[in-house]
Amino acid sequence: MKAEPDDPPDTVVVGRIGRPHGVRGEVTVEVRTDDPDLRFTPGALLRTDxxxxxxxxVAGRRWHRExxxxxxxxxxxxxxxELLRNTELLVPVAELPALDDPDVFYDHQLVGLRAQLPDGAGLGTVDAVRHEGADLLVVRRDEGGQLLVPFVTAIxxxxxxxxxxxxxxxxEGLLDL
Structure with a gap:
């Protein structure tokens, strides 16, 4: 387990290691990918942060409840x-499968985009995407503060x-601070 100096900087987080499970070195993983069974196959090589x-x-994988x-x-x-707790697991963006639906995006594609109103007036920059039942764009406002925008086609x-x-x-009311 040594750092690789040639790691590409363009990576995305697919999981975060949580607490150990049992006494034989298994770790729990907070999954941040839509296809964990594909991403975390035995033999998969993951970068870390x-x-x-x-x-x-990955030497092995299993599900314990959910x-x-x-x-x-x-x-x-x-x-x-325990030494791996809170380690983020990363994969290069180039290894992500292409998305077939033009209305579906990876989070990393949205982060950094300028948010603007229909008339072209600037709102701010997308800082993050939160998944809390509904997808929310976290927009850092140009004039300070942040705005949570439901990521739905109507908005x-x-x-x-x-x-x-x-x-x-x-x-009405979404832009009120």
Whole structure:
């Protein structure tokens, strides 16, 4: 488990290691991918943040109720598993499958886009995407503060990745601070 100096900077988080499970080195994983059974297959190589934890290889995977448990190569004690707690698991953007639906986006594609009103007036920049029952865009307002925008077609009718912006057509009250 050593850091690789050639890791590409363009990565996305697919999970975060939580607490150890049992005494044989298994770890719980907070899943942040739509397809964990594909992403966390035995033999999968995952980058880490913090990067000094190196690359991790999945040795085994199983579900315990609704919690994903991973066995990582070289991690075979509870103490070793505890050292990985809060490690984010990353994959290069280039390894993500293409999206077939033009109205579906990866979170990393939305972060950094300029948010503007239908008349072109700027609102701010998308800082994050939260998934809390409904998808919410966290927009850092140009004049300070932040705005939570439901990411639904009725409110965000246009996403122009090439142009670097999205349009927010707010219902009454959405922009009130």
């Amino acid at each position: 913090p990067a000094d934890r190196g690359r991790l290889t 919690v994903l448990l991973l066995q990582i190569e070289g991690v075979d004690t509870r103490e070793a598993a 965000v009718p246009t996403v122009d990745l090439a142009g670097g912006f999205l349009v927010v057509d707010p219902p």
